[in-house]
Amino acid sequence: MATVAAAAGVSGQTVSRVVNGSPRVDPATRERVERAMAELGYRPHRAARALRTGRSHTIGLVVTTLATVGNSRMLQATADAAAARGYALMLMTAGDSVGEAFARLVEQEVDGALVLNEASALVPAAERPADLRLVVVDAPADHGLVVVHSDHAGGAAAATGRLLATGAATVHHLAGPADSFAASERERGWRETLLAAGADVPPVVRGDWTAEAGYAAGQRLGDAAAVFCANDQMALGLLRALADSGLRVPDDVAVIGFDDVPEAANFRPPLTTVRQDFEALAHRAVALLVAEIEGAASPASTVVPTTLIERSSSR
Template identity: 40%
Template sequence: MGDEASGRPPSIRDVARLAGVSHQTVSRVLNDHPSIRPETRERVLQVMGQLQYRPNRAARALVTSRSQTIGVLASSATQYGPASSIAAIEAAARARGYWVSTANIDAADPESIAAGLSHLMAQGIEGLVVIAPQVRVFRALATHELNVPYVTLQSTDLEPENNLTVDQVAGARLATRHLIELGHRQIYHLSGPQDWIEAEARMRGFLEEMSANDIATTAPILGDWTADFGFFVGRELLRIRDFTAIFSSNDQMALGLIHAVRDAGLDVPGDISIVGFDDIPEAAHFWPPLTTVRQDFAELGRRCVDLLLGSATERDFASDPLMPEVIVRASTAPVH
């Protein structure tokens, strides 16, 4: 017990000496190795308790080849969806005693993708989450051999067994169905950018729901996720005004649309109904408060970490897509 006198914290070798075992045996106890006899494990754990030994994370990683770290490869991390996913994964990982290391990449640069992967692998990550909304990132990843468990948070056909997603198609269908049930038939869709997996899925959901109700559609408008673009598109569309509702692929573009409608002296939802997607925290405080589609990012994070590390409880769940829900507020109303 000379550690207190020396002022240094107890080490793995102190535990080994007092327990009468090798430091490799202590390492195996820390790593839950199956070859350790129960009485040996109990003795080592008892000494750890007496010494108040706390394993040094870096040393433990060297000894056990476990870093207690999950890597996240992310592009477009400033957008609400990816940022919320990362925050949810960090919270779920912390609850399991893990840390998260994030590498932000430039989706347009294949070298950036390779560099991000190398950076994470050099940290000895135990699992990888890919939060990259662009198809081209997954095409680049397909050329790399990943030797750790990994999960992608986008629905792609490239690695379907490793996907964990919110069902974007279903969410878009719910949003479109809400407008149809209010009597709207002239409905525009303001989509996200090309190459974004979620934008494509939401567009597909809109078109499927319109088709299922035998309602004619116009070509979706490709946006860029910004409120500025929503405002610009809204002003252009109102020159003709051959619609009564718009389903926007995200809440920021919906905000721009609301601004454009009100700027033209019209009313939301009296003249034009607007639905967004994401339910950003500010959506409830738009004027009028925005009807939108909510995704459960906290549950997405929990499931993601459970898939990588194994479930923390006895509960078992399918890795089926999570179902989003429509949050009805004041930006939609029956058509006049």
């Protein structure tokens, strides 16, 4: 660092501020220091830096699975958000024991951890190390946790209202797993919208997020004129089941999904769906965790808006 400081014509403290991403450096000075670092081949020594600062600049990400679209997209978005703030990401699959995942992360000396979706439901009962800072994605805002989640209920309400606007007497719901916070919130938004409209509330048909579950549900939805699916994969399976039964979408049955996966616009017909902003969700979660790690602010739970994307499947 002393060599870099001499080459850039600045103090060692200025080099340290540049290395640590401090905003208290003039942009032109920062550029000069970064150019000197590149020319000299200087790289910060992460282990030595951790010994000096007490922080590893690494955050953990705890998941139970990466098989779901939401988790895989959140992994990519979280990795990008962490890198933008100068943090490395350590992935930990939890299985049924989030407490063990926390213990392993503490052993790796991470500065904090994010917990995603299905793993979030396991946090309240898990043993949490006192010094492990946490932000939980998709969980109720209780148990003293800092939580970030999409507006699942609001998105479901918008989808249900759109389907009622097609003239359907009611809207059937292909829901996600009963133990999923996201699924329960989407079911709540659907149910409350029907009750507010004075419409009948049909029995819920439940699936496991997969297209296969959506296809199987197609056999149980009877004469439904409108279906709100808790995710796009189940909607895809439902579309195939309806086509196999000789029913046309949207002429016979209107369908709306949730997530807006990249392929949704290429379903047949193109799928109306509720878009989750995974990038905004990840950036907000990482920002809250980093703020807690660096003591910059007191983190507060956040709800990220969703957007109804209208395509052909809902008329």
